Amino acid sequence: MVIDTELWDDEELQIFSKYKYRCSWCEIRMSEVLHELDPKSKNKNWKAEGNRVPLCAKCHTMAHKVGTPTFRKMFKEKYDVSE
């Protein structure tokens, strides 16, 4: 278990638990961070359900490398979420 329960509040732990503590992108490695699909700077509702997704460090680096809007699109496609 990589998740340090003292670092996260109940709501956040719920999100990790929803994905069984795995990275929501590669689904192989354990998640380490919560990534905002809509970043805090762009969406005051960034804590809304579904906006924060658990990622492993590798996928998180990738998400920011491709850019938040691109990753958001990729993520929605992967999980087939319509806007």
Ligand SMILES: [Zn+2]
């Ligand atoms: Zn991953």
Ligand SMILES: [Zn+2]
């Ligand atoms: Zn992020």
